Amino acid sequence: MARADSGRMERLSSIMRRRGxxxxxxxxxxxxxxxxxxxxxxxxxxxxxxxxxxxxxxxFGDILEIESPTLTPEEVLVASGHVGEFNDLMTTCxxxxxxxxxxxxxxxxxxxxxxxxxxxxxxxxxxxxITCPGCGGVDWSECVPMNLMFKTSVGAMSRGRTxxxxxxxxxxxxxxxxxxxxxxxxxxxxxxxxxxKGYRNEISPRQxxxxxxxxxMAELEYFFDPEEPPVGDDGDWSTVVQMIPSSTGxxxxxxxxVALSKGLILHPTVAWFMARTLELxxxxxxxxxxLRFRQHGQDEMAHYASDCxxxxxxxxxxWIECIGIANRTCxxxxxxxxxxxxxxxxxxxxxxEPKKVRVDKWFPVQSAIGPAFKxxxxxxxxxxxxxxxxxxxxPFKIRLKDGTETTIEEGMAERRTEDRVVTxxxxxxxxxxxxxxxxxxxxxxxxxxxxxIEKDGNRxxxxxxxxxxxxxxxxxxxxxxKDGMGDMAKTIADILSKARGLKIQYDNxxxxxxxxxxxxxxxxxxxxxxxHQSLKDGSVTLRRRDxxxxxxxxxxxxxxxxxxxxxxxxx
RNA sequence: GCGAGCGUAGUGUAGUGGUUAUCACCCCACGUUGCCAACGUGGGAACCCGGGUUCAAAUCCCGGCGCUCGCACCA
Numbered sequence: 001m002a003r004a005d006s007g008r009m010e011r012l013s014s015i016m017r018r019r020g021x022x023x024x025x026x027x028x029x030x031x032x033x034x035x036x037x038x039x040x041x042x043x044x045x046x047x048x049x050x051x052x053x054x055x056x057x058x059x060f061g062d063i064l065e066i067e068s069p070t071l072t073p074e075e076v077l078v079a080s081g082h083v084g085e086f087n088d089l090m091t092t093c094x095x096x097x098x099x100x101x102x103x104x105x106x107x108x109x110x111x112x113x114x115x116x117x118x119x120x121x122x123x124x125x126x127x128x129x130i131t132c133p134g135c136g137g138v139d140w141s142e143c144v145p146m147n148l149m150f151k152t153s154v155g156a157m158s159r160g161r162t163x164x165x166x167x168x169x170x171x172x173x174x175x176x177x178x179x180x181x182x183x184x185x186x187x188x189x190x191x192x193x194x195x196x197k198g199y200r201n202e203i204s205p206r207q208x209x210x211x212x213x214x215x216x217m218a219e220l221e222y223f224f225d226p227e228e229p230p231v232g233d234d235g236d237w238s239t240v241v242q243m244i245p246s247s248t249g250x251x252x253x254x255x256x257x258v259a260l261s262k263g264l265i266l267h268p269t270v271a272w273f274m275a276r277t278l279e280l281x282x283x284x285x286x287x288x289x290x291l292r293f294r295q296h297g298q299d300e301m302a303h304y305a306s307d308c309x310x311x312x313x314x315x316x317x318x319w320i321e322c323i324g325i326a327n328r329t330c331x332x333x334x335x336x337x338x339x340x341x342x343x344x345x346x347x348x349x350x351x352x353e354p355k356k357v358r359v360d361k362w363f364p365v366q367s368a369i370g371p372a373f374k375x376x377x378x379x380x381x382x383x384x385x386x387x388x389x390x391x392x393x394x395p396f397k398i399r400l401k402d403g404t405e406t407t408i409e410e411g412m413a414e415r416r417t418e419d420r421v422v423t424x425x426x427x428x429x430x431x432x433x434x435x436x437x438x439x440x441x442x443x444x445x446x447x448x449x450x451x452x453i454e455k456d457g458n459r460x461x462x463x464x465x466x467x468x469x470x471x472x473x474x475x476x477x478x479x480x481x482k483d484g485m486g487d488m489a490k491t492i493a494d495i496l497s498k499a500r501g502l503k504i505q506y507d508n509x510x511x512x513x514x515x516x517x518x519x520x521x522x523x524x525x526x527x528x529x530x531x532h533q534s535l536k537d538g539s540v541t542l543r544r545r546d547x548x549x550x551x552x553x554x555x556x557x558x559x560x561x562x563x564x565x566x567x568x569x570x571x
Numbered sequence: 572g573c574g575a576g577c578g579u580a581g582u583g584u585a586g587u588g589g590u591u592a593u594c595a596c597c598c599c600a601c602g603u604u605g606c607c608a609a610c611g612u613g614g615g616a617a618c619c620c621g622g623g624u625u626c627a628a629a630u631c632c633c634g635g636c637g638c639u640c641g642c643a644c645c646a
Contacts, residue, residue, distance in 0.1 A: 018582050030636040167646060203644050480605065513607035
C-alpha cells in the first residue's frame with residue numbers, strides 16, 4: 001500500500017502515546033505483544049464508541065443487549081466448530097524451514113483430514129511423499145497443534161473442566177437464543193447484541209492495535225425466518241462507496257441499494273445490515289471515501305458462513321478488515337441443537353392458513369410384531385409407517401433395507417384414516433451477524449480524524465473527532481488564572497460535568513493559544529473561555545475546534561448548546 | 572515460528588569503551604504577557620531486562636523481552 005507520507009503514522013502513534021490514548025500494555029515489564037492499554041483519553045473514546053454502538057442498535061426496538069461470560073466450556077466451542085478450526089496442525093519443512101498448515105498440505109491425498117491425530121497426519125505426510133510447496137523437499141518436522149484459543153480449566157486442580165477464553169462473543173448469544181426467543185414473545189425477527197473482550201492467541205501479532213490477542217468486539221446476531229428475510233428502509237442505502245464483489249474481484253463504486261439490486265449482495269438482510277453499518281460507522285467518524293465492502297470468496301469464508309462481506313477501512317496500515325457482515329445461516333443453532341439434543345434452538349412458523357392434512361396410514365401393532373419378528377421388529381414397524389404405496393388390505397409385503405421382503409400378516413397392522421389440522425412448523429432460524437472489531441475501528445476513527453495543517457509555518461495537529469466519540473465534549477479555560485476568572489471557569493466546568501452525558505476538562509496552565517492547541521490535538525470539539533467580560537455579564541466565548549470560530553454565549557446556555565452538539569447556536 | 576534491522580526522559584533524538592548522558596518539544600513553579608503552540612528564571616524527567624568481557628559498558632559479546640520490516644500464519 002503506497003504511503004503518501006511515511007512520517008504521518010509515526011507522528012500519529014507518537015501523539016497517541018503522548019496524550020494517553022493507547023500504548024503497549026505492561027511496558028515496564030517489557031511489554032507483551034498484542035496487548036494494549038487505553039489511557040485516560042483513549043478509554044474515554046473507547047467508552048463512547050461502544051456506547052454509540054449500543055445506542056444505535058438499541059434504537060430499533062427489536063434488538064437488545066445481553067451479556068455472557070468470556071470463559072466458555074469446551075463443549076460449546078466443539079459444537080460451534082472452533083475447537084476443530086482453531087487447532088491447526090503446523091509443520092515445518094526441514095530443508096527450507098517454511099511453515100505450513102499440515103491439513104492444507106494433505107488436501108486431495110487424504111479423505112477425512114479432520115478426524116486424524118497429529119501423529120497420523122505426521123505419518124501421512126511422510127508416507128504419501130508430500131512435497132514442500134516452497135523447495136520441493138520431502139522432509140517434514142513433527143506436526144505441532146497451533147491453538148489459537150487460550151485454554152484454561154474451570155474448577156479445582158485436575159478435576160477442572162476444560163474451557164477457553166471466548167474467541168468471539170457470538171456463542172454467548174447463541175446460548176441465549178432461547179431466552180431471547182421467549183423475551184420477544186416467540187416472534188422473529190429479533191437480535192441480540194453484545195460487546196466485550198475476545199481472545200485469540202495470535203502467532204505473531206503485528207501492527208499495533210490491528211492484531212491484538214485480547215480485543216474488544218461488538219457483535220450483533222439477528223435471527224430471522226429464512227423464508228421471510230427481513231429488510232428495512234433505515235440505514236444508509238444511498239451513499240456511494242467502494243465495493244469489491246467476489247464474482248469479479250474488481251472494485252466498483254456503488255451504493256448498497258444498487259449492489260443489492262444488481263444481485264452482487266446475495267442476501268437482502270445482509271444488504272440491510274451493510275446499510276445500517278455504513279450509517280453507524282459514519283456517525284462514529286469514519287470517512288466513507290476510505291471505506292470499502294469486500295465480499296469473501298468461497299475459499300476464504302469462515303467455517304460457519306454462507307455469504308460474507310467485510311467492511312474494510314483504509315488507514316496508515318492500508319486496507320484493514322474492521323467489520324464482518326456474515327450470513328451464518330442456521331449453522332450455529334443447528335450445531336447446538338444436535339450437540340445438546342435439545343429443541344430449544346428453533347422457532348415456530350405458523351401457517352397463514354392452517355393446513356388440513358388427511359392421514360391415511362398403516363400403523364404397526366406392536367404387540368403382534370414384537371413376538372413375531374424379535375430383533376427385526378423395530379425396523380419393520382418403521383417400514384410399515386413409511387410405506388409409499390398404500391396396500392388396500394392385509395396381508396401385504398414390505399421391503400426391508402437389505403432388500404428382503406417380509407409378509408405382514410393379518411393383525412400385525414391396522415389402517416387409520418383421520419383429518420388433522422396443522423397450524424405451523426418448527427424451523428431453525430437463520431442469523432445475519434455484523435461483527436465489529438472495536439479496536440480496529442477506533443484506530444481508523446483516529447486516523448481519519450487526524451489532520452496536520454500548517455499554521456505560521458509550523459505543523460499543527462487537529463483530531464477532528466465527532467463530538468460523540470471525542471474524549472471530552474469541551475474544555476473550560478480561564479483566559480488568565482486571576483481576577484476570579486479561574487474560579488468562575490472552575491465553577492462552570494464543575495456544573496457542566498454534572499450534566500448527564502457530558503465530559504468536561506478544565507485547563508488553566510500556559511497561554512490561551514497553547515491550551516487551544518492542546519485541546520485541538522486531543523480532539524476536544526469545544527473550548528469555553530472565561531474572560532474579563534465574563535466577570536461582568538456572565539457571558540463566555542465558545543470556540544469551535546474545526547474552524548477556530550468563536551461566539552459569545554451566556555454561561556447558562558452552555559449545557560444545552562453542548563448537548564445539542566452546537567446545533568442550536570449560530571456561528 | 573524463521574531471517575534482517577532496531578531498543579537512550581512523556582515524545583522525538585545526539586552520543587561507537589572513560590561525558591555531570593546532548594538537544595528540542597514536554598511537564599511543574601514563579602514572574603511577565605493578556606484570545607490561538609509568546610518570553611524570562613528555576614526545576615523535573617531516560618540508557619529495555621539479565622549475564623559476560625574490561626580497571627571502566629548506553630557503547631563490545633551472549634541470552635531474554637519488545638518494536639519494525641520480509642517470509643509464514645491470520646475465526
